Amino acid sequence: MEQLHDNSISERQRQILSIIIEEYVSHARPVASEQIVSSYHLNVSSATVRNDMAELERAGLIVQPHTSAGRVPSERGYRYFVENLMRPKALPQDEQRKIRHQFHQVEMEADEWVRLAASILSRTVHSAALATAPRSTAVRLKHFELLAISDSRIMLVLVGHDGTVAQQMLHVDQEWSQEELSALANHLNGALSGKTSHEIEAWVNEPANLQSILTIAPSVLVTLSTMLAKLERHETAEIYHEGLANILNQPEFRQPERMQQVLDLFEHGHVWTSIIPSIINQDGVQVIIGDEAMGEGMRACSIVLARYGLGEHLAGVLGVLGPTRMPYSRSVSSVRYMSQLLSDLLQKSYNSPFSGQGETQSE
Amino acid sequence: MEQLHDNSISERQRQILSIIIEEYVSHARPVASEQIVSSYHLNVSSATVRNDMAELERAGLIVQPHTSAGRVPSERGYRYFVENLMRPKALPQDEQRKIRHQFHQVEMEADEWVRLAASILSRTVHSAALATAPRSTAVRLKHFELLAISDSRIMLVLVGHDGTVAQQMLHVDQEWSQEELSALANHLNGALSGKTSHEIEAWVNEPANLQSILTIAPSVLVTLSTMLAKLERHETAEIYHEGLANILNQPEFRQPERMQQVLDLFEHGHVWTSIIPSIINQDGVQVIIGDEAMGEGMRACSIVLARYGLGEHLAGVLGVLGPTRMPYSRSVSSVRYMSQLLSDLLQKSYNSPFSGQGETQSE
DNA sequence: CGTTAGCACTCTCTACATTAGAGTGCTAGC
DNA sequence: GCTAGCACTCTAATGTAGAGAGTGCTAACG
Numbered sequence: 001m002e003q004l005h006d007n008s009i010s011e012r013q014r015q016i017l018s019i020i021i022e023e024y025v026s027h028a029r030p031v032a033s034e035q036i037v038s039s040y041h042l043n044v045s046s047a048t049v050r051n052d053m054a055e056l057e058r059a060g061l062i063v064q065p066h067t068s069a070g071r072v073p074s075e076r077g078y079r080y081f082v083e084n085l086m087r088p089k090a091l092p093q094d095e096q097r098k099i100r101h102q103f104h105q106v107e108m109e110a111d112e113w114v115r116l117a118a119s120i121l122s123r124t125v126h127s128a129a130l131a132t133a134p135r136s137t138a139v140r141l142k143h144f145e146l147l148a149i150s151d152s153r154i155m156l157v158l159v160g161h162d163g164t165v166a167q168q169m170l171h172v173d174q175e176w177s178q179e180e181l182s183a184l185a186n187h188l189n190g191a192l193s194g195k196t197s198h199e200i201e202a203w204v205n206e207p208a209n210l211q212s213i214l215t216i217a218p219s220v221l222v223t224l225s226t227m228l229a230k231l232e233r234h235e236t237a238e239i240y241h242e243g244l245a246n247i248l249n250q251p252e253f254r255q256p257e258r259m260q261q262v263l264d265l266f267e268h269g270h271v272w273t274s275i276i277p278s279i280i281n282q283d284g285v286q287v288i289i290g291d292e293a294m295g296e297g298m299r300a301c302s303i304v305l306a307r308y309g310l311g312e313h314l315a316g317v318l319g320v321l322g323p324t325r326m327p328y329s330r331s332v333s334s335v336r337y338m339s340q341l342l343s344d345l346l347q348k349s350y351n352s353p354f355s356g357q358g359e360t361q362s363e
Numbered sequence: 364m365e366q367l368h369d370n371s372i373s374e375r376q377r378q379i380l381s382i383i384i385e386e387y388v389s390h391a392r393p394v395a396s397e398q399i400v401s402s403y404h405l406n407v408s409s410a411t412v413r414n415d416m417a418e419l420e421r422a423g424l425i426v427q428p429h430t431s432a433g434r435v436p437s438e439r440g441y442r443y444f445v446e447n448l449m450r451p452k453a454l455p456q457d458e459q460r461k462i463r464h465q466f467h468q469v470e471m472e473a474d475e476w477v478r479l480a481a482s483i484l485s486r487t488v489h490s491a492a493l494a495t496a497p498r499s500t501a502v503r504l505k506h507f508e509l510l511a512i513s514d515s516r517i518m519l520v521l522v523g524h525d526g527t528v529a530q531q532m533l534h535v536d537q538e539w540s541q542e543e544l545s546a547l548a549n550h551l552n553g554a555l556s557g558k559t560s561h562e563i564e565a566w567v568n569e570p571a572n573l574q575s576i577l578t579i580a581p582s583v584l585v586t587l588s589t590m591l592a593k594l595e596r597h598e599t600a601e602i603y604h605e606g607l608a609n610i611l612n613q614p615e616f617r618q619p620e621r622m623q624q625v626l627d628l629f630e631h632g633h634v635w636t637s638i639i640p641s642i643i644n645q646d647g648v649q650v651i652i653g654d655e656a657m658g659e660g661m662r663a664c665s666i667v668l669a670r671y672g673l674g675e676h677l678a679g680v681l682g683v684l685g686p687t688r689m690p691y692s693r694s695v696s697s698v699r700y701m702s703q704l705l706s707d708l709l710q711k712s713y714n715s716p717f718s719g720q721g722e723t724q725s726e
Numbered sequence: 727c728g729t730t731a732g733c734a735c736t737c738t739c740t741a742c743a744t745t746a747g748a749g750t751g752c753t754a755g756c
Numbered sequence: 757g758c759t760a761g762c763a764c765t766c767t768a769a770t771g772t773a774g775a776g777a778g779t780g781c782t783a784a785c786g
Binding site for chain 4: 727728729730731732733734735736737738739740741742743744745746747748749750751752753754755756
């Protein structure tokens with residue numbers, strides 16, 4: 001049925017591609033035709049497999065490191081596998097139980113859960129794992145403080161209704177006493193508590209609201225609003241990571257420059273800031289292979305990511321990063337299960353008084 | 364004059380030890396007697412140097428990887444060098460200028476400075492660098508919030524007078540409404556704002572203070588006090604790090620297990636939590652060689668650390684981590700200079716309204 | 727007694743040649 | 757369309773020899 005659909009890859013060729021990928025992923029060395037017929041009973045000879053491999057190579061799905069070597073999947077090959085061939089099955093029951101057990105063992109907080117999730121992921125998939133703590137997608141201001149730091153600097157600290165915090169320095173050209181600042185903060189807290197970034201923005205535009213307030217009020221308000229907005233977009237989210245050693249030990253990262261790139265990624269992860277917001281807004285597990293989404297030079301790396309959270313209200317991202325030679329099926333299963341699990345835990349823990357406007361629900 | 368002082372290491376032998384260390388540090392390969400006399404004019408022959416080297420080996424300061432190889436410094440050798448031989452001179456003027464330039468280029472905040480400091484350190488010393496943001500050594504409560512998260516959980520968020528923040532979850536056996544919690548927080552904020560952890564502790568012990576307050580008040584107060592105390596001890600301090608690739612590329616970290624150890628150190632740095640508080644309370648640059656302070660297995664690593672900050676009030680830690688084969692002299696100079704520079708910057712920036720009780724100073 | 731030239735000895739490293747073997751592509755035949 | 761068979765290519769492993777690096781020791785020298 002599917003034979004014609006993508007030009008002229010026969011069913012058996014697909015099967016061979018699958019085998020090559022599986023074998024290569026687990027043994028990290030080129031796969032030979034003889035090896036395929038002996039390990040899997042295809043009812044054809046190695047010569048036939050060779051012919052098929054020649055075809056797969058022509059289609060750009062596998063490559064040959066050198067003349068007398070077996071075949072290795074190409075990036076396109078992995079992509080094809082992930083999209084058409086692989087069928088990730090759920091994690092085995094006992095593994096699921098073991099994982100759940102670790103979570104239930106100790107009563108913990110969201111941040112700890114996320115850290116634990118990264119740790120477990122990195123171990124089950126044997127690669128690096130990463131995760132961000134859950135954040136509300138619509139943060140409401142709970143309270144903020146203005147602190148006089150020096151003549152020209154004021155620190156603004158805000159607390160969201162969900163407990164998230166953010167700090168930012170404000171530069172002003174006039175000196176303000178702590179008393180003046182506290183008074184201003186008091187006044188504004190009364191008016192703004194419970195508002196979102198948009199609502200604050202709107203409030204500022206009501207001329208009446210700004211009368212008889214200190215002259216720095218506008219800049220304070222703008223800063224407040226943008227800080228809330230940043231929180232919502234997860235721009236300031238801290239990213240937990242774990243298991244770097246797992247992938248840096250892999251043969252493909254022996255070359256110093258490859259290693260350098262991966263480490264850069266984790267030390268000042270500019271890349272994440274572009275990827276994470278896009279993941280947050282999608283359902284399901286996303287697979288990024290090679291340099292598909294990241295800059296050139298992140299070849300040799302793949303990422304499997306998923307969103308977790310409570311519907312619209314609270315969300316985070318978690319996933320694994322490994323070499324392109326990665327067990328995609330297992331990774332996808334693990335990431336999917338873990339995101340589901342984390343969502344469930346959050347559900348139980350935050351049957352959330354702040355999830356909506358006034359709608360408080362209880363069990 | 365110093366000849367006798369430590370048993371029978373002659374002046375020339377010390378000189379030879381210095382040369383061996385310098386050479387080995389920069390070229391990463393065992394140093395031969397011939398190499399020493401040809402590169403440095405010692406006015407003696409290689410045979411003499413060999414005799415001295417035999418003696419140095421007997422003293423445990425150098426070792427020989429195999430029979431026909433040159434010598435390599437031992438951990439004791441490095442330690443001896445750091446304590447008796449090396450004289451770190453200030454960084455060259457132009458380098459100092461270049462570094463200062465990077466700081467002055469952009470007006471920044473303390474956190475950014477610290478990050479930049481780590482980044483510069485890692486580049487000037489060519490190893491990994493780490494730094495913690497400055498924290499007050501006596502944090503006063505500015506404000507706190509109680510947030511109803513679910514039936515049995517309350518989140519406590521506190522803001523210090525210097526802008527530091529901390530969050531913690533509280534478990535309670537009774538359900539509290541957000542209104543009740545806010546009222547309690549309001550009341551307590553009024554009474555406690557400006558107090559240190561000790562003062563809060565004392566306040567709690569005044570029986571009169573706890574009358575007619577909600578029953579969860581005591582646990583809230585205890586939590587508040589311990590959170591403040593943790594802040595002061597830098598236990599929750601985030602550690603910036605940079606330049607991991609610099610050291611993981613070094614030949615001594617080729618073995619996977621070595622690499623593993625270093626990465627563990629950075630991923631969940633339990634080690635730091637014990638080292639950092641002890642550094643905070645000392646002046647000057649500390650050098651930790653091999654597994655002197657860290658667990659077994661951190662062989663092959665050395666750390667050079669120093670405190671920076673404003674007298675008693677505000678302090679942080681910064682330093683570099685590299686292989687034991689590290690340019691100690693340069694590291695010490697760099698760390699010293701950087702800590703001085705950071706202290707100066709803080710001095711100028713935080714001519715601090717909150718450094719003492721009420722003593723506000725201005726320029 | 728400290729220093730040195732000389733030398734034997736040990737060990738490593740490199741180059742080179744050789745071989746074994748892995749794996750393919752192709753051809754001819756079923 | 758499949759397969760047996762084979763020539764061809766390239767890699768990886770092995771062995772050998774020689775060069776070179778570096779030492780320790782000894783005997784001689786001031």
